[in-house]
Amino acid sequence: MASPSLFPLPGIDRIAVCGVGLIGGSIVRALRAMGRPVHITGFDTDAALLERLRAEGWIDEIAQEGGALFDSHDLVVLCQPVGCLVEFIEEHGARIGTGRAVCLDVASVKAPVAAALAHGGPAAVARFVPSHPIAGKALHGWAASEAGLFEGKRCVLTPDAGTDRTALDTAQAFWSLLGAQVATMPASAHDAVYAAISHLPQVLTYAYLHSLAARPDAREWPAYQGSGFVGFTRLGSSDAALWADIAVHNRRPLIHEIDCLSDALALMRHQLALGDAGALAESFEAARHFHAESSRPAAGSAD
Amino acid sequence: MASPSLFPLPGIDRIAVCGVGLIGGSIVRALRAMGRPVHITGFDTDAALLERLRAEGWIDEIAQEGGALFDSHDLVVLCQPVGCLVEFIEEHGARIGTGRAVCLDVASVKAPVAAALAHGGPAAVARFVPSHPIAGKALHGWAASEAGLFEGKRCVLTPDAGTDRTALDTAQAFWSLLGAQVATMPASAHDAVYAAISHLPQVLTYAYLHSLAARPDAREWPAYQGSGFVGFTRLGSSDAALWADIAVHNRRPLIHEIDCLSDALALMRHQLALGDAGALAESFEAARHFHAESSRPAAGSAD
Numbered sequence: 001m002a003s004p005s006l007f008p009l010p011g012i013d014r015i016a017v018c019g020v021g022l023i024g025g026s027i028v029r030a031l032r033a034m035g036r037p038v039h040i041t042g043f044d045t046d047a048a049l050l051e052r053l054r055a056e057g058w059i060d061e062i063a064q065e066g067g068a069l070f071d072s073h074d075l076v077v078l079c080q081p082v083g084c085l086v087e088f089i090e091e092h093g094a095r096i097g098t099g100r101a102v103c104l105d106v107a108s109v110k111a112p113v114a115a116a117l118a119h120g121g122p123a124a125v126a127r128f129v130p131s132h133p134i135a136g137k138a139l140h141g142w143a144a145s146e147a148g149l150f151e152g153k154r155c156v157l158t159p160d161a162g163t164d165r166t167a168l169d170t171a172q173a174f175w176s177l178l179g180a181q182v183a184t185m186p187a188s189a190h191d192a193v194y195a196a197i198s199h200l201p202q203v204l205t206y207a208y209l210h211s212l213a214a215r216p217d218a219r220e221w222p223a224y225q226g227s228g229f230v231g232f233t234r235l236g237s238s239d240a241a242l243w244a245d246i247a248v249h250n251r252r253p254l255i256h257e258i259d260c261l262s263d264a265l266a267l268m269r270h271q272l273a274l275g276d277a278g279a280l281a282e283s284f285e286a287a288r289h290f291h292a293e294s295s296r297p298a299a300g301s302a303d
Numbered sequence: 304m305a306s307p308s309l310f311p312l313p314g315i316d317r318i319a320v321c322g323v324g325l326i327g328g329s330i331v332r333a334l335r336a337m338g339r340p341v342h343i344t345g346f347d348t349d350a351a352l353l354e355r356l357r358a359e360g361w362i363d364e365i366a367q368e369g370g371a372l373f374d375s376h377d378l379v380v381l382c383q384p385v386g387c388l389v390e391f392i393e394e395h396g397a398r399i400g401t402g403r404a405v406c407l408d409v410a411s412v413k414a415p416v417a418a419a420l421a422h423g424g425p426a427a428v429a430r431f432v433p434s435h436p437i438a439g440k441a442l443h444g445w446a447a448s449e450a451g452l453f454e455g456k457r458c459v460l461t462p463d464a465g466t467d468r469t470a471l472d473t474a475q476a477f478w479s480l481l482g483a484q485v486a487t488m489p490a491s492a493h494d495a496v497y498a499a500i501s502h503l504p505q506v507l508t509y510a511y512l513h514s515l516a517a518r519p520d521a522r523e524w525p526a527y528q529g530s531g532f533v534g535f536t537r538l539g540s541s542d543a544a545l546w547a548d549i550a551v552h553n554r555r556p557l558i559h560e561i562d563c564l565s566d567a568l569a570l571m572r573h574q575l576a577l578g579d580a581g582a583l584a585e586s587f588e589a590a591r592h593f594h595a596e597s598s599r600p601a602a603g604s605a606d
Contacts, residue, residue, distance in 0.1 A: 083580070134529040154527060183527070196515060197524050201535040203571055204507060206590035210567040211560070212499060213593035221496050222597035224457060224486070226437040231537045232504040236594030240587035248580040257514070258572050262565070264513040268506055269561050277386070277544075277551040284543035287509040290516035291539030294525035 008036065009075075009173050016041040016069040016076045016101070018088070020053065022137060023106045024079030025145025028058050030178045033147040041073060049142060067092045070099025075174065078105040083245045086116045093120020096128060102167045103128040104174065108136075108194060109250040110158045110187035117160075126164040129171035130187060132156045132194070133180055138237040151179035158187040195253035200261060202243055203254065205235040311339065312378075312476050319344040319372040319379045319404070321391070323356065325440060326409045327382030328448025331361050333481045336450040344376060352445060370395045373402025378477065381408040386548045389419045396423020399431060405473045406431040411439075411497060412553040413461040413490035429467040432474035433490060435459045435497070436483055441540040454482035461490040498556035503564060505546055506557065508538040 015031065017024045020042055031038055042050045042059035043066055050062045063069055066088060069076050076099075078085055085107050089096070096103055097120050105128075107113055113130045120128075133155040137144055155175040159168050172182050185193075212218040222229065247254055264283075271280040318334065320327045323345055334341055345353050345362035346369055353365045366372055369391060372379050379402075381388055388410050392399070399406055400423050408431075410416055416433045423431075436458040440447055458478040462471050475485050488496070515521040525532065550557055567586075574583040 134527070136529060136531065153529075156527065193524050193527055196521065197528050197532050201511070201531055204511060204568070205535065206587045207568040207571055208504070208507060208564055209590035209593050210571075210586060211563040212597075213589050214563070214567070218499065218593075219597060221500050224437065224459065224496055225500050226439060226456075228439065228504055228538050229500050231534050232508065233594055234534045235531050236591060237598075238591070240591045241584045244580045244584035244587055247575055247583060248578050251575045251578060255572060255575055258568060258575075260514040260517070261511055262568065264517070265507070265510040265561060265565065268510055268513075269558060272550055272554045272558055272561075275551050275554060277547045280550060281544045281547035283513060284509045284547055286516050287512035288539060288541070288543045290512050290522075291536055294515075294522060295540075 008034070008177055009170065012038070012074045012102075012170065012174070014039045014041070014073045014075075016043060016063060016073040017059075017079060018043040018063075018066060018069070018076065019079035019081075019084075020044050020046075020049065020059075020142050020145075021079065022140045022142075022144045022149075023133065023135065024077065025142040026135070026147065026149035027077055027079070027178065028053070029145055029147035030150065032058060034177075041069065043069065053142075067095045070095050070101045070103070073101045075170065076101045076103045078103065081242055081245050082107040082109050082112065082249045086112050086249070089113065089116040090119055093117060093124045097121050097123030097126075099127070101127070102170045104131045104171055106131055106133055107249075108132055108198065108246045110190045112249045114158070114160060114187045122162055125160050125162040127167045129163060129167050130158045131171060131175065132158070132190065133175065133178075134198075135180075136238075138234070140239050140242065148179070150175070153180050155180035155182050156190055157182060157184045158190050159184060160187075191250050192253045192256075195250055195257045199247055199250055199254050200257040202235050202238060203247060203258065204261065205233055206240075206243075209233060209236045311337070311480055312473065315341070315377045315405075315473065315477070317342045317344070317376045317378075319346060319366060319376040320362075320382060321346040321366075321369060321372070321379065322382035322384075322387075323347050323349075323352065323362075323445050323448075324382065325443045325445075325447045325452075326436065326438065327380065328445040329438070329450065329452035330380055330382070330481065331356070332448055332450035333453065335361060337480075344372065346372065356445070370398045373398050373404045373406070376404045378473065379404045379406045381406065384545055384548050385410040385412050385415065385552045389415050389552070392416065392419040393422055396420060396427045400424050400426030400429075402430075404430070405470045407434045407474055407477065409434055409436055410552075411435055411501065411549045413493045415552045417461070417463060417490045425465055428463050428465040430470045432466060432470050433461045434474060434478065435461070435493065436478065436481075437501075438483075439541075441537070443542050443545065451482070453478070456483050458483035458485050459493055460485060460487045461493050462487060463490075494553050495556045495559075498553055498560045502550055502553055502557050503560040505538050505541060506550060506561065507564065508536055509543075509546075512536060512539045 040059045041061040043063040053059045110130045135149050135153045175182050343362045344364040346366040356362045413433045438452050438456045
């Protein structure tokens with residue numbers, strides 16, 4: 001009989017975290033904050049950071065090779081940016097399938113993760129639970145990470161028909177332990193929803209700022225800004241390379257959302273050009289009404 | 304010799320406020336909060352509200368007719384929505400010219416105000432100082448007004464070559480007294496700047512929400528939102544009719560801004576369709592760089 005684990009997740013004593021930036025770093029901090037003995041292995045391209053984290057006691061071990069993690073750990077959490085993650089899964093899919101670890105990722109796009117995973121075969125699919133904690137911040141990296149990052153945040157899991165039930169239970173227990181509210185949906189639905197409510201707002205913010213940046217006199221304009229401008233452009237400080245990576249990996253749903261937005265904007269431009277304040281007010285009101293309805297707390301939380 | 308005024312603005316003892324909503328109401332409250340004797344006349348389409356404000360001591364007198372205000376007051380502040388304001392000025396331009404009051408407005412668009420004023424002749428232009436306090440809120444009406452609304456906010460004045468120097472001094476002293484930081488610029492420059500930094504963000508927010516509202520399943524999506532969505536759509540609760548009024552009155556600069564934004568969005572859509580993460584990251588980075596530069600406090604405040 002196995003000795004009962006001191007860590008609150010039964011059977012999860014050794015955890016590997018790949019990529020110790022904002023999300024991976026916050027996972028490490030949250031695990032340490034629980035004060036229970038758990039062995040944490042770190043894997044990252046930044047060797048100096050890993051040395052520091054080991055010296056400071058955040059991690060117990062530094063992994064030299066990603067593929068070996070799946071045999072030697074109970075849980076592997078892949079926190080690389082989505083482009084690196086897809087390459088990593090394509091390279092190590094077979095090892096995921098033959099290993100003993102339950103695997104999670106944290107990418108904002110899920111269909112490319114599922115597609116990469118399929119190359120690893122059914123055993124890899126079975127033990128991998130694609131996850132998306134909705135916990136982004138404008139700041140990135142270990143320095144921005146915090147133990148409470150996931151508290152009260154949503155985490156969307158996109159299990160496949162072939163996902164092992166035990167792996168799914170472990171994933172749900174893990175994210176719940178970190179304070180997240182877990183929901184599940186199909187990967188394709190996830191990518192469509194987040195194209196609409198996350199990726200498009202990010203691209204629109206960049207497009208808006210890009211249109212200002214092209215004008216030589218626009219640099220002085222934000223000095224005249226009201227609070228509306230500040231809120232509307234807050235996403236403008238997000239990391240450009242990280243978001244280009246996300247956007248390109250979700251380009252089909254995102255282009256669909258750009259086209260829907262462009263249609264709505266063209267309608268309003270037409271009403272403006274006609275000087276038709278009544279029709280424009282009706283369009284604005286439909287938008288305001290949706291905002292008011294969707295801002296109200298739902299009767300039951302989506303799940 | 305005139306007795307020195309007890310009110311902090313020399314010669315300004317009688318003030319009329321036309322439209323006691325968010326802005327006009329906040330002016331009334333700010334004047335009363337100073338605790339100095341000043342006679343305040345209220346003018347509004349809501350007769351019951353005016354009766355209540357007089358009973359509660361906020362205003363001293365209820366005006367029945369707008370045209371008569373300019374002879375009997377030292378300062379008249381026009382706080383109607385821009386469409387009503389333009390009609391009011393067109394109707395009463397001659398009375399503004401022959402009256403003794405310095406006049407201000409608070410509209411978010413300035414060229415239509417200047418055009419309406421020109422019908423009143425040079426004397427009307429001389430004593431009218433078009434003003435735009437940048438102090439909007441999502442909530443409107445007297446109930447949303449507050450004495451400190453203008454504290455630390457910018458107020459842009461757009462005087463004409465024919466504006467009287469004394470009238471301009473009075474306008475600057477008045478807005479400073481309410482706590483605003485006063486800047487001046489030409490009306491056409493004002494309208495171009497605010498089309499870019501205020502009216503376009505409002506229209507884009509509405510267009511984005513409109514594009515979601517058209518989909519039957521989108522009502523459930525915001526339940527999955529992160530903090531980015533909440534900040535990005537905050538302007539969605541703004542009053543639709545009020546903003547249609549503003550947008551139509553500033554349609555030429557606003558359509559130009561919509562077209563600039565559409566060009567930037569089309570560029571990013573193209574880079575996405577190619578799957579060119581490098582080019583997309585460069586576009587995003589140009590936007591992020593502009594945001595970072597424009598978010599820094601300016602060396603000297605724009606004036």
